[in-house]
Amino acid sequence: MIKLYLAEDQQLLNTALAGILELEDDLTMIGTATNGQVALEQIATLQPDVALLDIEMPGLTGLEIARRLHEQQPQVKVIILTTFAQTSYFKQAISAEVAGYLLKDGPSDDLIVAIHSVMAGKTVYAPELVVGLTNQPQNPLSQRETDVLQAVANGLSNKEVASQLFLSDGTVRNYMSTILSKLAASNRIEAIQIARHNGWL
Structure with missing residues (x-):
């Protein structure tokens, strides 16, 4: 049984x-x-x-x-x-x-x-x-970029992301700019949606 x-x-x-x-x-x-x-x-x-x-x-x-x-x-x-x-x-x-x-x-x-x-x-x-x-496309984001986007997806502000990942505010902004460019996203919400849809988050 x-x-x-x-x-x-x-x-x-x-x-x-x-x-x-x-x-x-x-x-x-x-x-x-x-x-x-x-x-x-x-x-x-x-x-x-x-x-x-x-x-x-x-x-x-x-x-x-x-x-x-x-x-x-x-x-x-x-x-x-x-x-x-x-x-x-x-x-x-x-x-x-x-x-x-x-x-x-x-x-x-x-x-x-x-x-x-x-x-x-x-x-x-x-x-x-x-x-x-x-059939899933390859994640274009580096591990660090993925970490930043995941933190943003969890609702953290740039300042909170910087504190959690031991980065400066400017570095987080640079990462977000690169993420938006790589994912061809117009804003962070769209970037999160694209990454989740493809299983990268």
Whole structure:
């Protein structure tokens, strides 16, 4: 019997998905949560074989849970189950070494197959995300430029970015000018959108 844990912040979907998976003879749902922090604590106690995690949840995101499980409970197989087909999220999931990353609009049979596959030691990723990663354009920004843009995307002012990255205000302004030029963006908001769309942030 494969023990499952489901963390999904939409209660209706949480209940429906748990019900569907329970219909399988070899699957049992040992716990569910709508809050990421609660999910992490319960997973530590319940020790499921597979944890199915949504990304956007109160408390902790599914990606944060995945990273902590990889460090603390690597025996738990993690499948990210989300509506987000963003390359940046997918990259973070891969870096957390999740066993699966599936989109919610897929058939439930795909999820059931994925659960059995990850238990057999395989990885299962949504094909459209793998293709998107392969076709992704190269990041034209240097690591330092990416750090500056990420800090700006986090809502920091030039002065705060300078303090955080140990740079002068003038250097931050120069970096931002170079970033806008490289991304052909007219302002920092557009630069952030371009970088996120391409998975560079």
